[in-house]
Every structure is written in structure tokens, then in C-alpha cells.
Amino acid sequence: MIALSDVSVGFDGARALRDVTLSVARGERLGIVGESGSGKSMLGLxxxxxVPDAARIAGEIVLDGTAMSGAPERVWRRARARKVAMIFQEPMAALNPLQRLGETVMEPLLVHQGLGRSAARARTLELFDEVGIPDPEARLRQYPHEISGGQRQRVLIALSLTCDPALLIADEPTTALDAHVALRIIELLVRLADKRRMALVFISHDLAAVARATERIAVMYGGEIVEGGPTPAVLAAPRHPYTRGLLGARPGIGGQTPGRDADGRRKRLPTIPGSVPPLSLLPAGCRFAGRCAVELSHCAAVRPEPYRLPDGRFAACHLLGAGT
Amino acid sequence: MGYFLLRRTVGFLATVLTITMVVFAVMNILPGDPALTILGIDASEQALAALRAQLGLNDPVLVRYAAWIGDALTGDFGTSHSYRVPVSELVLERMPLTLSLAIGGMVATVLLALVLGIGAAANHRKSGDWGVMFLSQIGIAVPSFWAAMLLVLLFAVHLQWLPPGGFPGWSDPVAAVRALILPVAALTIVQAAVLARVTRSSALEVMRLDYVRTARAMGYPRQRILWRHVLPNALVPIVTIVGLQFASLITGTIVIENVFYLPGLGRLVFQAIANRDLPLVQALVTLFAVIVVTVNFLVDVIYVMIDPRLKARA
Known part of the structure; x- marks a missing residue:
């Protein structure tokens, strides 16, 4: 559905994305995980x-069979909503506060689909129903500030579905929501992607959410994909030191409690030392060098190639090349 | 909404009442004897005393205020000393011209400022933006009376497209409108310059917000995003400034009507003050104040109409 090869996004001197290659097929659900500043939102954009006006973008992007690299804004504009749609993190802020929810969701139907008002209204009711909004008739006349965060995110999902996109990008769609509401939204996205045979790119820092939502995963660090493969396999046995660190830094998942050490004291939650450096200060070689627990002498200088592993997995780490 | 309107209406009436008191008090504190002004400095002391008694100037201030307010409520604002006709007649005769100027100036200001301001915001940090910022800086720096004179020099004296001043009356609408173009333009230049800047910065602020990104992600045309999503959300500060500008437009007409020799309220109030024509000055200042308060009242109502979130709080 969408294929990126060697896509880089640069601001003067700093690169927010470096040689990102990935593809998502119709009906496939891909997770993108990483810390803030890892470039995952930039990848979605x-x-x-x-991407922001100030950024330069290089590499190939093929969307639904059409090469979009270097395409002017007006070509992209025609692709948006109709081929690729996106939902964002803050459902309150992402809805126009002065528009009734009905007007918001009817707008693309009127503007892009050429529907009349009554047809657009009927279609909006269907979409509200499809995304699980109760009492859709009453919702049409309400404003964003009158409904809950979970309902707002459902309205945004309905909006993103108006023009039947083949690809839906969800950038941290559950981060601003309560845990149980977040779970419902994930279930909804999975159901929609399966039912509509729609590709889903699920961007999150929340590994549990990504584990639930996706079949394949790409782990990002410093603007690069450092590890990828089937979601269960990668999360069960991560090969890249960064992915291991990310998994280790989670509080107990799936009923585990933070362990106790031999003396029965609670173990501190392990963390990845340091924080993601500013883009301009990332090492030229492996971007994780400097924070890595098992760093080799040449890691900071030499860039590791993605090392292919069985089951369609890969990881970009010198340790794998060295046969460790 | 009903409660909101009731509360605002009470506030409106209280403000108008206070204004009449202030105007009346100021007019009575100001030096100058109306009787002396009317009869001239050669008048005898008996004649002056007789006239003061006839005008009620010897009564206590509160009695005179009550009499003035009572009459005003029935539409009787007294008789102008200098024109010797009822004040209400004078005001009604001159009002259409001034209101045309003020409303024409406001409409032109809003249209020009929205187009320039939104255009500048849409071309942020590009040549269009710099151009609008440069022009508006000049517009703000130029006083309206000087802009008026330059406009007369260029369009009336040099190009001879429009009359330099005077007003032919409403019987010939085309001539009337032609006579108003330059005065309206002079009033508009400064106001539009200020409002364009407010529009630009308000729009720029809104354009960074998430729902504008949502609109872009939905592939809407640029102009639709600007006018349907950005502008309505940028409107609250713009409406605030428009309300304030209407007040300065009304006072601006005093200067502009004098530059262009237009027989409107602005020129009338200028002459009334010069002639110590107390009933006329009182009535005009009160009228100007009421217009300004009315516009502020409308602005508050418009806020609630623009933003549904305010309705809950109103």
C-alpha cells in the first residue's frame, strides 16, 4: 500500500529521519515504536x-502504486483522506472547536465525495455507528467540548474513514486516553483495518498498545529503524540492544510484577541510561552508541547495516554481524 | 443565553445612565456662560440674568439634570443656542452622513484587513507577508488627517477623479457616494493597517493548532482551510479590535468631516463646542457614547455567537 525506501528528512545540519525503508501491504498492521524524538511522528508526517516547510526530504515514497517522491503539495493533497488518512494524539485539540461534530465529519463528504447534504448526513450517521458512537443523531449537533476524549477520538476515526482510505496512520492515538478507553480504541482500529482491508500504521511509545494493535513492528531510534519483524517475535526476543532496553524499561506487563532481587528487596525498574541526544549530536555510526550497554569500539564511527535474521526479522547492530 | 442577554442589557443601561451623568457634570463644570455666548459680550446684566432664568441655569444641578434626562427620554434634547432649532432635528439631519462614513469605513476596514491579514499569514515569512507588514507599518504611522490631505491632492487635485470635499446631499446618490469615497478611504487606511496586523498574528497562532493540521491531513484546499477553519477560530481577537476601532472611527469622523467639509455629526460637535452650545454638545457627546457602548454590547453578543464554548459559561 505504501513503500518507503531510503527516506531521509533533514533540517539544516540535523537529520530527523535517516534512510528509512519500510512497506505496509493492504490489510496489514504495522507498529512504529520509539521514544519521543526517535522520529516516529516525522515518519508519519x-x-x-x-513534513514541515523547512525540512528537506529525500528517498522514494510509493503510495498505492504512485511515486510520490518530490510530488508537489497539490498531488499530495489529492492523496490525503482518499488514499492515506491520519489521526493524531490529542483528540480534543485535533477537532475544530467551532464546528459541530456532524459538520466536521460531513465536510470531506461534501468537499471530496461530492455528496449532497442529506446523503452526507446519512453517511455520517453510518460512520458514527461503525466506529461505535452511541446515539449518533444527537452527536451530530454537539460540539467537541461536549463529549469525552474517547468519543472525540472515535469522531476523528470516523472523519479519517470518510473517503475510504487504503492506509490509516494513527500517531499515538491512545496516549491521551484512559487505559480502558485506549484499549477500546485499539480494538476498534484493529477491527476496522481487518474489515475494510485497510493498511494501518500504528505509531506509539506504548509497547503494550503496539503488541495488541499490530502484526509487524519497526523500532525507531535516532531517526532510523533499528529493528523490525513480526510483533510477537520481536517483543518476545528482541535482538537490538535498544529494543531490549525499551522492553526492560516497562513496568510489569501481563501480570508480571517488578521483580525482587535475591534479598527480597524490590528491584528498581531498569532504564536506558541517558536520553535521546539532540539530532545534531547523534553519532555518525550507530545512533545508539553512547547509551548502549554492550557497545563495541567501532560502533560510534561505523554504521551497522540491517542484519537479516530468520522469519523476516532484521536488526541494525554490529553485535549480530560479529556472530554474537 | 437568555440570562446572559438580560445581564448584559442591565449593564448596558447602567453604563448609558452613568455616561449621561458624567457628560452633564463635565458640561456644567466647564467654564463659559451660555447666556453670555448667546447674547454676546455687550449684553446688559439684566438681559443676561433674564436669559439665565429662562434657560433654567439658576436651578440646582440635580434639578437641571433631572429635567434634561426627563426631556431626553421623550426625545426632547432642548434647543441649540447657536442654530436656534431643536437639537434632535439637527442631529437626525446630520446623522445619516456620519453613520455612512463610520459604517462604510468599518466595512472597508474589515474586508481589507481580513484579506490582507489572512493573506499575510498564509504566506508567512514570504514576500507577500513582508509586503503587508511594510504597508501596514506605514498605514499605522500616517495620521488620518494627513492621509486625507494626500488623498485629496492625488485623486481630487491631480487626477481629478473625485471631488475634494463638500457633500451634495442624498438626492443624487451617485454624487453622494463619490463624495464619500475619499473620506472613507482616509478613515480606513489607519484602521485597516492595525486590524490586518491583528488578523495576521491571530491567524498565525491558529494555524499552528492541531485541528488545522487535521484539516490539512484531510486534503482540503488551502483557501478552504484558511477561511473555514483558521478565520473563524481567529475571530475573537479580531472582533475585539473591531469593536474598539468603531469607537475611534466615530471620533475619527470629527477630524475627517472637518478636512472634507462634510456636514455630519463630527463637524457639528466641533462647532457646538466652539460655540459653547451646551444642549447640543451634551446631546452629541451622549449620542457618541451610546453608539460606542452599543457596539461593545454587540461585540459581547458576537463572541457568544462565534464560540459555542462561551455559551456554556455566559
Whole structure:
């Protein structure tokens, strides 16, 4: 559905994305995980042709069989909503506060689909129903500030579905929501992707959410994909030291409690030392060098190639090349 | 909404009442004897005393205020000393011209400022933006009376496209409108410059918000995003400034009507003050104040109409 090869996004001197290659097929659900600043949101925007004006973008993007690299804004604009749609993190802020929810969801139907008002209204009711909004008739006349965060995110999902996109990008769609509401939204996205045979790119820092939502996963660090493969396999046995660190830094998942050490004292939650350095200060070689627990002498200088592993997995780490 | 309107209406009436008191008090504190002004400095002391008694100037201030307010409520604002006709007649005769100027100036200001301001915001940090910022800086720096004179020099004296001043009356609408173009333009230049800047910065602020990104992600045309999503959300500060500008437009007409020799309220109030024509000055200042308060009242109502979130709080 969408294929990126060697896509880089640069601001003067700093690169927010470096040689990102990935593809998502119809009906496939891909997770993108990483810390803030890892470039995952920039990757989402690049797939929408919405990188900031100041950024330079290089590499190939093929969307639904059409090469979009270097395409002007007006070509991207025609692709948005109809081929690729996106939902965002803050459902309150992402809805126009002055528009009734009905007007918001009817707008693309009127503007892009050429529907009349009554047809657009009927279609909006269907979409509200499809995304699980109760009492859709009453919702049409309400404003964003009158409904809950979970309902707002459902309205945004309905909006993103108006023009039947083949690819839906969800950038941290559950981060601003309560845990149980977040779970419902994930279930909804999975159901929609399966039912509509729609590709889903699920961007999150929340590994549990990504584990639930996706079949394949790409782990990002410093603007690069450092590890990828089937979600269960990668999360069960991560090969890249960064992915291991990320998994280790989670509080107990799936009923585990933070362990106790031999003396029965609670173990501190392990963390990855340091924080993601500013883009301009990332090492030229492996971007994780400097924070890595098992760093080799040449890691900071030499860039590791993605090392292919069985089951379609890969990881970009010198340790794998060394046969460790 | 009903409660909101009731509360605002009570506030409106209280403000108008206070204004009449202030105007009346100021007019009575100001030096100058109306009787002396009317009869001239050669008048005898008996004649002056007789006239003061006839005008009620010897009564206590509160009695005179009550009499003035009572009459005003029935539409009787007294008789102008200098024109010797009822004040209400004078005001009604001159009002259409001034209101045309003020409303024409406001409409032109809003249209020009929205187009320039939104255009500048849409071309942020590009040549269009710099151009609008440069022009508006000049517009703000130029006083309206000087802009008026330059406009007369260029369009009336040099190009001879429009009359330099005067007003032919409403019987010939085309001539009337032609006579108003330059005065309206002079009033508009400064106001539009200020409002364009407010529009630009308000729009720029809104354009960074998430729902504008949502609109872009939905592939809407640029102009639709600007006018349907950005502008309505940028409107609250713009409406605030428009309300304030209407007040300065009304006072601006005093200067502009004098530059262009237009027989409107602005020129009338200028002459009334010069002639110590107390009933006329009182009535005009009160009228100007009421217009300004009315506009502020409308602005508050418009806020609630723009933003549904305010309705809950209103």
C-alpha cells in the first residue's frame, strides 16, 4: 500500500529521519515504536507528505502504486483522506472547536465525495455507528467540548474513514486516553483495518498498545529503524540492544510484577541510561552508541547495516554481524 | 443565553445612565456662560440674568439634570443656542452622513484587513507577508488627517477623479457616494493597517493548532482551510479590535468631516463646542457614547455567537 525506501528528512545540519525503508501491504498492521524524538511522528508526517516547510526530504515514497517522491503539495493533497488518512494524539485539540461534530465529519463528504447534504448526513450517521458512537443523531449537533476524549477520538476515526482510505496512520492515538478507553480504541482500529482491508500504521511509545494493535513492528531510534519483524517475535526476543532496553524499561506487563532481587528487596525498574541526544549530536555510526550497554569500539564511527535474521526479522547492530 | 442577554442589557443601561451623568457634570463644570455666548459680550446684566432664568441655569444641578434626562427620554434634547432649532432635528439631519462614513469605513476596514491579514499569514515569512507588514507599518504611522490631505491632492487635485470635499446631499446618490469615497478611504487606511496586523498574528497562532493540521491531513484546499477553519477560530481577537476601532472611527469622523467639509455629526460637535452650545454638545457627546457602548454590547453578543464554548459559561 505504501513503500518507503531510503527516506531521509533533514533540517539544516540535523537529520530527523535517516534512510528509512519500510512497506505496509493492504490489510496489514504495522507498529512504529520509539521514544519521543526517535522520529516516529516525522515518519508519519512523511507518509502524508506533511513534513514541515523547512525540512528537506529525500528517498522514494510509493503510495498505492504512485511515486510520490518530490510530488508537489497539490498531488499530495489529492492523496490525503482518499488514499492515506491520519489521526493524531490529542483528540480534543485535533477537532475544530467551532464546528459541530456532524459538520466536521460531513465536510470531506461534501468537499471530496461530492455528496449532497442529506446523503452526507446519512453517511455520517453510518460512520458514527461503525466506529461505535452511541446515539449518533444527537452527536451530530454537539460540539467537541461536549463529549469525552474517547468519543472525540472515535469522531476523528470516523472523519479519517470518510473517503475510504487504503492506509490509516494513527500517531499515538491512545496516549491521551484512559487505559480502558485506549484499549477500546485499539480494538476498534484493529477491527476496522481487518474489515475494510485497510493498511494501518500504528505509531506509539506504548509497547503494550503496539503488541495488541499490530502484526509487524519497526523500532525507531535516532531517526532510523533499528529493528523490525513480526510483533510477537520481536517483543518476545528482541535482538537490538535498544529494543531490549525499551522492553526492560516497562513496568510489569501481563501480570508480571517488578521483580525482587535475591534479598527480597524490590528491584528498581531498569532504564536506558541517558536520553535521546539532540539530532545534531547523534553519532555518525550507530545512533545508539553512547547509551548502549554492550557497545563495541567501532560502533560510534561505523554504521551497522540491517542484519537479516530468520522469519523476516532484521536488526541494525554490529553485535549480530560479529556472530554474537 | 437568555440570562446572559438580560445581564448584559442591565449593564448596558447602567453604563448609558452613568455616561449621561458624567457628560452633564463635565458640561456644567466647564467654564463659559451660555447666556453670555448667546447674547454676546455687550449684553446688559439684566438681559443676561433674564436669559439665565429662562434657560433654567439658576436651578440646582440635580434639578437641571433631572429635567434634561426627563426631556431626553421623550426625545426632547432642548434647543441649540447657536442654530436656534431643536437639537434632535439637527442631529437626525446630520446623522445619516456620519453613520455612512463610520459604517462604510468599518466595512472597508474589515474586508481589507481580513484579506490582507489572512493573506499575510498564509504566506508567512514570504514576500507577500513582508509586503503587508511594510504597508501596514506605514498605514499605522500616517495620521488620518494627513492621509486625507494626500488623498485629496492625488485623486481630487491631480487626477481629478473625485471631488475634494463638500457633500451634495442624498438626492443624487451617485454624487453622494463619490463624495464619500475619499473620506472613507482616509478613515480606513489607519484602521485597516492595525486590524490586518491583528488578523495576521491571530491567524498565525491558529494555524499552528492541531485541528488545522487535521484539516490539512484531510486534503482540503488551502483557501478552504484558511477561511473555514483558521478565520473563524481567529475571530475573537479580531472582533475585539473591531469593536474598539468603531469607537475611534466615530471620533475619527470629527477630524475627517472637518478636512472634507462634510456636514455630519463630527463637524457639528466641533462647532457646538466652539460655540459653547451646551444642549447640543451634551446631546452629541451622549449620542457618541451610546453608539460606542452599543457596539461593545454587540461585540459581547458576537463572541457568544462565534464560540459555542462561551455559551456554556455566559
Amino acid at each position: 512523511a507518509m502524508m507528505g506533511m
